[in-house]
Amino acid sequence: MIKNKNKYGAIIEARMGSSRLPGKVLMKFNKVPAIRYLIERLKYVTELDDIIVATTINKKDDQLVKYLSKFNIRYFRGSEENVLQRVLSAAKKYDIKNIVQVTGDCPLIDPTLVSQTINVFKNNKNKYVSNSTIRSYPDGMDVAVFSTKDLQKISKLTKNKEDLEHVTLYFKNNPNKFSQINLMAPSKHHMPELGLTLDEINDYKFINTIITRLHSKKKAFSLDDILTFLMTNKKYLKINKNVKRKVVKVK
Secondary structure (H helix, E strand, O other), X not given: OOOHHHOEEEEEEOOOOXXXXXXXXXXXXXXXXXXXXXXXXXXXXXXXXXXXXXXXXXXXXXXXXXXXXXXXXOEEEEOOOOHHHHHHHHHHHOOOOEEEEEEOOOOOOOHHHHHHHHHHHHOOOOOEEEOOOOOOOOXXXXXXXXXXXXXXXXXXXXXXXXXXXXXXXXXXXXOXXXXXXXXXXXXXXXXXXXXXXXXXXXXXXXXXXXXXXXXXXXXXXXXXXXXXXXXXOHHHHHOOOOOOOOOOOOO
């Protein structure tokens, strides 16, 4: 999948040591671990030149690395706490010019939203493009695009623990230093209260229901497909409605 000098590379932050749902990235959907299900969906994004998993040096992640190696999925191992440096080092190792940030707990991410975010970044001079600085899409559709060069600058500008743990937080908190665009969901997709991210066991049950009903070998089902299914089968919304999401506050 490596094309024109890795101009745009998806870097997926993933680890086995989740406190709320340990080992979630290898939990299976449609007989495939979540991390690979996500990667297969990202392969529909034609603008991507590479896909890399950025995991940690913690022994817990040996199992994840073993799986990635078995299927020739590119990966990088770095600090568990300093996620910013982990992502930056992964980008440098694989010569990624522009980082497309995705997290491993978003197996349902819509490839068309990833494409849209990349193209807005390509066609504007802004330093940071995201669809979640102001949340309007469902949680689990998050994507951000920024240059490796700018992330390198940030790594020198901050040693704040939260900035290092949450890779894009410094961008979000400093629009005066890094010009940015936030993509807002059209009215039909405006469901910021909906959780499509894999945080707890009830999320697994919810996402598994969606995938079981919508999975196709011919194409990646879209956010449109997900919301149409849920609006006509509202009983399933009860499965994970009580899951509390961690919110990282932007200043």
